[in-house]
Every structure is written in structure tokens, then in C-alpha cells.
Amino acid sequence: MTTIASPASPYVPTGGRFARALSRNGAGYMFLLPWFIGFFGLTAGPALVSLYLSFTNFDLLTEPRWIGTANYVRIATADPRFVASIQVTFFYVLLSVPLKLAFALLVAMALNRGMKGLPWYRAIFYLPSLLGTSVAIAVLWRQLFAGNGLVNSFLANFGIQGPSWISNPDYSLYTLVVLSVWQFGSPMIIFLAGLRQIPQDMYEAASLDGASKWRQFWKITLPLLTPVVFFNAVVQTIEAFKAFTPAFIISGGTGGPINSTLFYTLYLYQEAFGFFRMGYASALAWILLVIVALFTAFSFLTARYWVHYDD
């Protein structure tokens, strides 16, 4: 009976209006307290501090010294390693992400035909995704593509003398692309979930009208799947920009041979924790943020022209 008499939100004890407002807001902010501490102390605060540091010369030992835009000027005009790392990273992103997504979509479509053994295939294809970022896999890759590694042993069976993929600057980056494509499992699972959402009767209707499978793919499957493609592309691209461990392990931390695996993050790490040029590394970090933000903004702006939404 009392419940009917006091319909106000019972999160809130009875009391004056002000006390109630305070207590109502108070509960929300109490629950958010850990996140607030983390947000201001470990995310927003540090992000602003690193923006400041990017305009300084800072080696951890002495106080940061304001040098204006000198770091950015040097990055833009006189830093060949920055140029190399940008080239390597963009090449890696632009090659590995489309390949990975194409593979993921292809396998997802094959699995979506109501295949027997679907859970088995799905599990096998997903496993590399789960294991892929560990050092153990990078170590394995280093052996696979070594001059006398497994890949070349296989090729030798066909009389082909393969190069030392890892230590040849022409090929080393491709081994990392292969490693990334090998982990197509998680976008594949997302594609599978998306494919399930497409109503079957659309295909039946198209079949009756005599549309070929090829045409059905381009006219039904792909347009209806564009939101999922969009999502996967954004997430995988951001991840690819941030890749670090495989390049570090395979090149022994150098980004070599001849900067051919110098991922942007690896270059940033070397500047910060190899040479302790913290101001310079902060500038690099902010440039990375701007690149990722620009890319994301670009994706969302162009999305309206190619991503199909129901409503």
C-alpha cells in the first residue's frame, strides 16, 4: 500500500526537493566515481599534458623546455624515419585490412549456406584471431618466414628456392600482412551474424526473377551488409594503425631491415623509450591521433553514400 502512496523513484529517499535531487544525482556520480578518476587522471588529463609536451623538449630527467612548434616542423620537414614509418604503416593498413575483410566475407558466405560442421569450421577459423597478437605467434612467424624456415622448406619440395622473407626489405612487410590476414576470424564472425539478418525470401524472389547468384551477391547481399562492412572496416583499420607486437618481435625491435617494418607505433616507442625524446614522441602521438580521427571522420562522412540503412 505504501508503494502506491509514494510513486516517486524509490532510488531516492524521501526528503526535500533539493536533498532528493542531490541524492538522485549523487547515486549516479558515486557509481561513476572510479570511471571519473580514470577519465580525468589517466585519459583526459594525460592527453592534454601530452599535447603540451609535444611543444617541448623533454627527456624525463630535466624539466620540459618549451620549443614551440619545432617538433612538428622537424617531423614535417627533416625526419626520414617519420616518412618511412608513415609509408610502412599506410601500406600495411591499406593492404592488410581489405584483404582481411575480403577473406572474412568470403569464408562467412561459404559458411552461411547451412553447412554441416559450421561450429567446427567457425572455431578453427577463429582460433588464430584469438592467439594472433601474442609474442608466441610472432616468434612462430619469424621462423616460418626465415631463410631456412617452414615456408621455404615447403617451396623447396617444388624446387623453388625462396628468399629469406623476414630479412629481405622487399618482402618483410608482406609477412606481417599475411600474419594479419591469417587472423580474419573475428570479422568473419561479425559478417556471419550480419548475413543471418538478411531475409531469405529476398533471395527466393530474386531467383524466381532469374537473377544469377553473382547478381544476387552484388544487388542483395553486399548492399544489405554494408553497415557490417563499414563497422568492420573502421574497427580493423584503427587496430591496424595501432599494431606493434609482430613488427617488434620480427624485426627484433629495430623496424628493420632498412626500416621496412617500421610501424608508426614502433617508431614512436623507439623515440620515447629508446632515445627518451618524450616531447618529440608526444608530437608523434598527437599526429597519430589526428590521422585516426581524420580517417574515422572521413569514413563516417562518406558512409551516407555507400552504407545502406533500412530507415
Next chain:
Amino acid sequence: MTDFAATDDVRPNEIVGLEKRRRWVSVLLHVLLIGASIVMLYPLLWMLSASFRPEEEIFSATSLIPSSVSLDAYPRGWFGLRVDFGTFFWNSFVISILSVIGNVLACSLAAFAFARLKFWGRNFWFAIMLGTLMLPYHVTLIPQYVLFLNLGWVGTMLPLVVPKFMAVDAFFIFLMVQFFRGIPRELDEAAMMDGCSAWRIYWRIMLPLSLPVLATAAIFTFIWTWDDFFGPLIYLTDMRTYTVQLGLRSFVDSTGLSDWSGLFAMSMLSLIPVFFFFLFFQRLLIEGIATTGIKR
């Protein structure tokens, strides 16, 4: 009765042909998929078999079956550095477990506030929280390092664990908010009627009803922390505090790649915890990915 039997035989030839074709396509697909599976798994299986092989065989054999099986590489790898791998495994385990506890607690608290509580500025903070998802951690890296250096935490596991208790992994907050929103409001409204405090609703109603999402968050946190290389690389300086990933990297550096089978043996061991979760919680992982688009 005879009618039924007859209809079976008078199916138009087109349909019979179509079914035949479909069966062939299906067989072909299976062959392709099995082939792809073998290619996908071959490197892993090969590494497993290499860890049992005599050293001289590693760089010549392409088959999966070693000529002779030897377990020597495991103890050799385990004690191959001046600190044994038992220490590394223990360190990784402690860091991962503490991270799981921190992430699940802190993220679920924040998620409960965003999903269920009304307070001034909720939508604003929610948008900010989503915004942090996009932020590359490099932007906060150096000031965080300076902060932890000044606190005297560099060289300990604290910089790797404490932030998890502050819900810095916004992704999991988002994951939990989505799940909490799916729980019928009548349940907590009924509890409110009975005079339950927000805290009790969170602890007694939301958490018990959210076990699947909490488990998903816990497992992914464990795996990502276990596999993390960058964080330990920066913050752990003394070999006795190393995680397994750092141990493997030191192994590569110190043996100069002369003891491959020892390295492979330790690599295989380092994958076991992740593989365990894969075997026993695969459905949770796959559902987690399918519904929210977890990146790995």
C-alpha cells in the same frame, strides 16, 4: 498409396539436376574449407610438433610428425633464462586476474550508472565515454609513464593493474550497458518499490542477472592482459617481474635464436591459458563478438 510412390518418380528432371548440382557445390565447398582449415592450423600444429623435435630437425622437417619425440625442450626452455618461466607465468597470472577483477567491478559500476540511474549530464558523459573508445593509447602513454614514474610505480605491476580499477577500458562499459539495457526494468522497479537502494539493486539484481556479459568481459580481459606485450615492455624492468610475453622476448634475445625447440616449447605453454578459454567458453566469445563487434 500407390499415388504417393508414383509422385516420387515423376519429379521434373530440372529439380533432380538442381539437387545434384547443389550436392556437388556443397562437397566442393567442404573440400575448400577443410583445405583452408589445414592451412590455418598448420603453423600452430607444426610449432607444437617442433617443440618435441630434436633441435637439428626443426629447420628441415615440414611434416607434423617428429622422427623421435623428446620432452627435453620443455625443462630446457623453462630454465633457459636466469629467472625460470614459473615466475613469468605466476606474474602473468597475477596481473591478469587482478585486471579481470578491476575491469569487471569498475566497468559494471559505470555501466550500471549509464544504463539505469538518472543523473544530471548522463548523456554527455556517455558520449564522452564512447569518444574515449577511439583514442589511441599512445596519446596518454607518456604523461601516464611520467605519472607512474613519479609515484615510484615503474618496475612494479601497479601501472598495469591499477588503471583497470578505474574503468579505463571503455569498451567493456559499452558492452555492459548494452546488456543491462536488455534486462527488464520491472525487476529493479519492483526492488525499488521494496525500498532497495541503488547499490543493492546493482549488487543483488543486476550483477547476478548479467553473468554472461560479466563472463565475456572477464574472459576477454584475461586474454588481452595475458597477451599484452607493450604495457609490460614499458613498465616492467626487472626480470623477476617479467610476464610470459616478456620472458619469450628475452628468450629470443638471449639465446640468439639458437634454441628454437626450447623457445617453441615455452611459446606453446604461453598459449595454453588462451586456448583453454577458447575450448571451454567458445560460445560466449563468439556471441560476444557477433553481438558487439569485439575487435579480436
